[in-house]
Amino acid sequence: MRALRLAVRLRPAKLALAVLGLVVVLMAVGDTIAPYDPLHQDTTAILAGPSAEHWLGTDYVGRDVLSRLLAGSRLSVVAAAEAVGLGLLLGVLPGLASVYFGRVFEWLSLRVMDGLMALPFIIFAIAVAALLGNGLHQAMFAVGVLLAPTFYRVTRAAAIGLRQAQYVEAGTLFGATRWRIVRTHVWQKVLPTVVVTTATAMAGALLVVSSLTFLGIGVQPPAPTWGGMLASDLGYLTQRPFGPVAPALLIIVTVAALNALADAIRDATGDGAPASAAPLHEEVPDAISAAVRR
Amino acid sequence: MKSTRIPTLAILVAALLLVAGCAGGGTAPTSEGAGQNAAGGSLTWGWHLPSTWDPVTSTVGQDVHVLSLAYAALTKQDVDGNAVPALAEEWEYNATGDEVTFRLRPNLTFTDGTPLDAEAVKHSLLRGRDAPDSTIGAQLSVVTDIRVDSPTEVTLILNQPDYQIPLLLSGKTGMIVSPTAVEQDPDGLATRPVGAGPFALDEYVPASHATLHKNEDYWDADSILVDDFELRVPPDPTVAVAGIQSGQFDVAVIPPAQIEAARAAGLEVDIIDVFTVRVLDVNNTVEPFDDPRVTQAISHAIDRQELVDVAFFGEGDPNWQPFPRDYLAWNEELDELYAFDQDRARELLAQAGYPDGVAVTLTTQAENDPLAELLQQQLQEVGIDVTLQVATPGANNYVTRQYPFVVDSFSGRESPLQALEVLFGPEGLMNLGRNAPPEIQEAIDVARSTPLDDPGYEQAVEDAVAAAVTTMPNTFLFTWPRIFARDPSVQGFEHYIGTQRFEGVTVGR
Numbered sequence: 001m002r003a004l005r006l007a008v009r010l011r012p013a014k015l016a017l018a019v020l021g022l023v024v025v026l027m028a029v030g031d032t033i034a035p036y037d038p039l040h041q042d043t044t045a046i047l048a049g050p051s052a053e054h055w056l057g058t059d060y061v062g063r064d065v066l067s068r069l070l071a072g073s074r075l076s077v078v079a080a081a082e083a084v085g086l087g088l089l090l091g092v093l094p095g096l097a098s099v100y101f102g103r104v105f106e107w108l109s110l111r112v113m114d115g116l117m118a119l120p121f122i123i124f125a126i127a128v129a130a131l132l133g134n135g136l137h138q139a140m141f142a143v144g145v146l147l148a149p150t151f152y153r154v155t156r157a158a159a160i161g162l163r164q165a166q167y168v169e170a171g172t173l174f175g176a177t178r179w180r181i182v183r184t185h186v187w188q189k190v191l192p193t194v195v196v197t198t199a200t201a202m203a204g205a206l207l208v209v210s211s212l213t214f215l216g217i218g219v220q221p222p223a224p225t226w227g228g229m230l231a232s233d234l235g236y237l238t239q240r241p242f243g244p245v246a247p248a249l250l251i252i253v254t255v256a257a258l259n260a261l262a263d264a265i266r267d268a269t270g271d272g273a274p275a276s277a278a279p280l281h282e283e284v285p286d287a288i289s290a291a292v293r294r
Numbered sequence: 295m296k297s298t299r300i301p302t303l304a305i306l307v308a309a310l311l312l313v314a315g316c317a318g319g320g321t322a323p324t325s326e327g328a329g330q331n332a333a334g335g336s337l338t339w340g341w342h343l344p345s346t347w348d349p350v351t352s353t354v355g356q357d358v359h360v361l362s363l364a365y366a367a368l369t370k371q372d373v374d375g376n377a378v379p380a381l382a383e384e385w386e387y388n389a390t391g392d393e394v395t396f397r398l399r400p401n402l403t404f405t406d407g408t409p410l411d412a413e414a415v416k417h418s419l420l421r422g423r424d425a426p427d428s429t430i431g432a433q434l435s436v437v438t439d440i441r442v443d444s445p446t447e448v449t450l451i452l453n454q455p456d457y458q459i460p461l462l463l464s465g466k467t468g469m470i471v472s473p474t475a476v477e478q479d480p481d482g483l484a485t486r487p488v489g490a491g492p493f494a495l496d497e498y499v500p501a502s503h504a505t506l507h508k509n510e511d512y513w514d515a516d517s518i519l520v521d522d523f524e525l526r527v528p529p530d531p532t533v534a535v536a537g538i539q540s541g542q543f544d545v546a547v548i549p550p551a552q553i554e555a556a557r558a559a560g561l562e563v564d565i566i567d568v569f570t571v572r573v574l575d576v577n578n579t580v581e582p583f584d585d586p587r588v589t590q591a592i593s594h595a596i597d598r599q600e601l602v603d604v605a606f607f608g609e610g611d612p613n614w615q616p617f618p619r620d621y622l623a624w625n626e627e628l629d630e631l632y633a634f635d636q637d638r639a640r641e642l643l644a645q646a647g648y649p650d651g652v653a654v655t656l657t658t659q660a661e662n663d664p665l666a667e668l669l670q671q672q673l674q675e676v677g678i679d680v681t682l683q684v685a686t687p688g689a690n691n692y693v694t695r696q697y698p699f700v701v702d703s704f705s706g707r708e709s710p711l712q713a714l715e716v717l718f719g720p721e722g723l724m725n726l727g728r729n730a731p732p733e734i735q736e737a738i739d740v741a742r743s744t745p746l747d748d749p750g751y752e753q754a755v756e757d758a759v760a761a762a763v764t765t766m767p768n769t770f771l772f773t774w775p776r777i778f779a780r781d782p783s784v785q786g787f788e789h790y791i792g793t794q795r796f797e798g799v800t801v802g803r
Contacts, residue, residue: 041671043604060551060664061604061671134684216661221682222670232662234532238555 004192006268013264019257027077030070038063038071039222047239056246060236063222065229069246072224076213077254079136079225080205086144087201091151092194096186098152099159100178113149121146121208122215129217136209139218143208147201154197158190192269199262203255210251226251335801336522337784340529340537340546343504347495348483349469350421350428355705358466359794360525363506365489366513367468368396368415369460371708371792375569375621377460381410381470381490381513391455391743398446403511404472405494412448416440417473419450425480430467432721433712455743457751458709465708465793492518492796501527517797519786535559538779544801545780545787550607556779564778565609566789569706569713571616572601572665572774574656575691576767577698577726582652589767591642593632595676596669602772605664610774615763616704616717618773621791623710625756628763639676651677657685657697665771666701692723700726703774708792710755711738718762730766737761 007013035055042062050057056065094113098106121143128142129135162168162185171181213219213227221228226247233243344357349365352358362370370380382396402410423434436456441449450459462468475488485498492514493506506523509515529537534548535555548556548563556563574592582588598612614631617623643652654673658666661684670680683697691697704724707713717724718734741754763770776794780787783802788795 039671041668043600043668046604060662061667130686130688134686213661216684219661220684221658221661221663222667228661235549235662236551237532238552238558 004195004265004268007261007265010264010268012260013268016257016261016264019253020261023073023077023254023257026070026073028074030073034064034067034070036064036067038067038224040064047236049240049242057240057243059229059243060232065243065246068224068229069226069250072226072229072247073250075136075219075223076206076209076226079140079209079218080202082137083140083143083147083205083208084198084202086141087147087151087205088194088198090145090148091153092155092190094148095152095155096159096182096190098156099163100182109152113152116146117149119146122211125208125212126215126217134217135220136213136218139212140209143205143212147205150201151194151197154193155190158193159186162186162189192265196262196266196269199258199265203258203262206251206255206258334519334521335803336524337520337796337799337801338524338526338542338544340526340534340543342547343500343502343525343527346484347487347498348480349466349471350425350430351484352466353429355707358792360504361466361469361487362793362795363491363493363523363525364487364495365469365471365491367463367465367470368398369464369468370795371461371464371790373788373790375708375791377464377708380464381415385460387457387745391457391745392452393449394452394459395443395447395449398448399513400446402490402513404474404488404490405509405511406472406474406488408472408474408488410470410472410490411445412442413445414473415448415470416442417476418470419468421471421476422467433462433467454739457745458711458742461709461746462712463708467708493523503527514797519798519800520796523796534779535561538781541781541803544784544803545778548777548779550609550777552779553607553609553777560782561779562782562784564780564787564789566776566778566791566794567618567620567773568776568791569618569621569704570774570776571613571618571704571706572610572771573616573702573704573724574669574769574771575700575702575724575726576769577695578767579727579729580698582646582648582654583698583767585646586765586767587642587646588648588652589769590632591639591646591676592673592678593769594635594639594642595673595678596632596769596771597634597672598772599634600672601665601668602774604668606772606774609777610772613770613773615759615770616706616713616768617710617759618791621710622752623713623755623759625759625763627756628760631763636676643677648677651679653679653681654699655681655683655697657683657691657700659685659701663701669701691726695726695728698726706792711742711758714738714758714762717768718766724768725766727767730762734758734762734765 008017040063042058044062045058046060046062048054048058054064054066056069059065059068094109098109124146125139125142129139132138168181168185171185210227210230213225214231216231219225219228229247230244233240233247236243341359342356344352344360345354346352347361347364349361352361366381368380368382369377372378381398381402383399385394385396387394398412398415404410408414419434419437419440422428422430423437436452436454437450438453439451441451443449469489471483472488475483487495490512492509492512494509496505496507498504504525508518508521512518526543528547529543531549531552534546534552537543538546538561539559553563576583576589578584602608602610602612611619615625615628656666656669666682670682673680685691685697689696691700704717707716715738716722718730719725720728720730737758741758744751744754781803785800785802786798788798
């Protein structure tokens with residue numbers, strides 16, 4: 001926890017938190033501060049440029065782009081959070097359990113996670129959406145399941161190092177239960193690692209959500225999403241050449257802020273961090289960007 | 295690190311400017327070459343690859359454009375959609391209209407060297423009628439037997455008078471496949487077509503491209519003026535114009551949103567009035583569509599002109615029937631059949647028992663479909679609460695009929711009566727309710743048994759159209775054109791209402 005407090009004091013972290021705070025505010029009150037109904041079509045003014053009435057112009061059926069971006073923030077971010085939440089649940093708990101719950105569970109969970117790691121994000125999400133119906137929850141379920149191995153591996157690596165730590169062994173000798181050891185000694189040490197992973201995974205999940213909605217997976221029209229808006233703007237580049245800039249910028253800035261925050265937390269954990277935290281920085285974005293490329 | 299960034303950026307920008315400059319300059323020589331019309335050369339067409347290269351098992355209507363590169367049929371469609379001689383130089387009906395004799399041109403061969411004679415025609419058409427995986431069997435079921443009168447004369451014996459046969463045979467249904475190829479490897483036809491069309495296939499890479507060369511033995515080889523033909527999957531709309539400018543394509547299909555960009559880039563734009571019509575498929579066995587007043591209310595609530603103006607940039611023609619305005623089957627009395635009238639729509643809804651409105655789900659094939667989103671708002675205004683749903687990719691709703699209310703498009707058929715059967719027939723793929731009042735089939739049969747040159751033919755077809763359109767739930771929206779952008783050096787590109795053909799087309803670059 002001290003590491004987290006330290007991290008927040010770093011300048012990149014402050015900046016990242018400010019950006020993310022703004023995104024959260026947009027998510028929360030985007031609907032109320034939006035100048036127009038994000039679904040209202042004004043067919044007399046389609047593909048209009050920026051003006052006093054429409055700061056970011058209008059889209060292909062005359063909807064206010066600014067209002068749609070604001071409304072789209074909630075869907076996009078909530079979807080990414082949903083996937084990361086599921087990944088956390090399915091990754092962290094089995095990760096800890098694999099260290100303390102005996103060899104059979106360890107072996108089984110390792111094989112399952114290895115299997116999941118072989119699946120590409122986008123293709124798996126498309127397959128699940130085809131199977132369970134084309135909805136954001138279905139697609140995010142798929143992404144969440146595939147995020148689990150990242151959390152599992154990271155948590156497990158951190159926890160394994162602690163199993164042999166002297167104070168843990170001392171606790172065991174004093175008769176502390178396994179549950180108490182995990183709760184008071186292990187979890188505190190694993191938490192910063194999990195937070196770093198969560199931030200990077202959130203950034204990756206946002207990209208995956210944007211990619212999927214760009215491809216038309218997981219979102220039902222006319223609901224706005226960042227990726228969906230990006231895709232629709234591309235079809236009208238002649239009429240609105242600047243169209244993709246706003247949704248693209250929002251995606252870039254949010255993802256960059258999440259990554260910067262993750263970096264700052266990792267830096268703040270410093271030498272005391274478990275060895276597993278180090279490769280995280282490369283591993284997670286790589287795994288996700290590779291998935292996106294596929 | 296920092297010091298290298300600025301020069302790198304500068305080099306990148308310089309490179310981009312250079313590329314942009316080259317692209318801009320590149321258009322000039324091609325437009326100069328426009329007048330030369332040199333024969334030979336290679337034409338690259340940006341268009342959809344077929345679901346299969348076997349016309350008998352093809353499941354997609356628009357495959358016909360590609361298949362007619364590799365196959366010839368007994369007849370072909372002219373620019374207006376009439377059947378004109380192709381492999382058969384003439385045909386004749388008997389007095390009762392239930393037998394039609396086609397006289398083939400002499401010395402025809404397939405690209406594998408097999409003679410294309412009356413026996414080959416019989417073999418091919420019977421395979422189309424009888425093969426278990428045939429998708430054209432229903433259209434050929436009218437043929438009870440085929441008689442070979444001589445090597446160049448073949449007679450189709452029909453179970454009823456049917457003067458539509460020459461029209462019917464001008465499309466996929468009449469494409470003649472080499473009997474040798476069918477006997478040796480029928481499954482191989484899916485990737486290796488063997489016909490007697492204007493071109494022969496060299497290479498086919500699914501989802502990428504197909505290369506063909508001119509078939510010197512094609513009956514009309516003199517009209518084929520390019521040596522090589524390449525088919526490439528259509529470019530993404532955003533890069534279509536650049537693709538043509540750079541020479542990746544000579545002709546490519548583009549959406550209406552790209553017309554302006556194509557013209558600005560100095561390309562020719564062909565806006566071709568074709569059979570395609572946007573339509574809402576409706577299953578009238580599912581609530582609330584089981585009450586015809588609901589579907590009529592939907593039709594009255596739609597401002598078709600707004601759909602055309604917004605979703606298709608004005609390129610289209612509001613329509614209440616499945617045929618374009620200039621076509622003989624177009625019935626003037628059906629124009630404005632359900633004119634845009636929101637009060638009337640509300641009234642009909644109330645009569646149908648939905649005075650407070652009704653909730654429906656409209657299925658669309660594509661994300662970001664302006665058409666579906668516009669329809670949602672228009673229907674909302676009369677109290678029809680529409681939820682949009684994107685169809686699961688790969689779902690074939692014509693067969694599964696899982697979605698009762700779908701934004702669709704109909705590509706037309708070579709014979710107007712065949713089109714009516716697909717749309718409204720009790721087994722018609724686009725009749726999602728699979729039911730139809732018998733009057734429609736009776737009216738179709740009257741038109742079918744009327745010779746095409748009979749003065750009453752046009753009226754008979756129009757009557758059949760009226761019988762169907764006024765009783766069936768299919769909601770027609772507007773006829774929309776096929777739009778090609780082409781390099782100005784491509785000349786002789788004709789506007790076909792049906793299958794696009796390449797006779798007389800030359801490439802200058």
